[in-house]
Amino acid sequence: MKEQLILFGTAKLAKEKRFDCKVGNFFKLTTISHPLIEDTCLLQNINSLSDVPLFSRPTQSLLQKWLREVHNIDVSVNPINDCTVYKDGIKKYCWDIYNTEFEGIDADTLIMYLKYEEALEVGLQEALKLI
């Protein structure tokens, strides 16, 4: 069992929003035939490295923490236990976003995900778009 790392789309968005904590995983854009490489390195501020197409790849929980502490945006994932939407017996999840400025919930609770990590990934992407 491992910590869930974010996907490339989220990593790209996080870099655009100036996420730059020290991490040990990254994406690298290379050639047309092999455009995307996943790699590891010593802990460093990868998104600060200039002139190289590298993207920090933090765990979902580190990005979640950065959003909470730097931007006051809280992303949470909740299991759906409501019997009215939980008829098939399969547990599902939805994400919520709370923010001190908007004070509202921007979640689309109609969209449910089969995996916790899948819901969190979408929540993180939506939260990054608020910055």
Added chain:
Amino acid sequence: MKEQLILFGTAKLAKEKGFKEDCTHYYNNKTKILKPFMYDDNPKVISIQDGTNLGLLTIAPTQSLLQKWLREKYNIHVEITWVDTLSDIYVYHISTTANAIRPDSIFYHSYEEALEVGLQEALKLI
């Protein structure tokens, strides 16, 4: 900014409940001091196999890895809610397939503090 590692008390409880996932840090049971398996700035993940004799060591996962372990292995969900968006007040919720547990009137002033207590309470359910 770093991932939050669990405290010694939680780590000890997790060990008692059979937590044996790969981790970067451990506690010495006698001194209760947290140490990385390799070197400080770049702690290495150590594979903890079943049957590995940890002896006087207790492995220290991140809060999120323990949270994931509880969710995937025992179907116990520990979630944190930001109660007051103007001041930092958090509560934890524990839900299982059987029921949902929410502590009465216990508020925490940091996300990590609320999650730590939530994880401890969730471990006690196993």
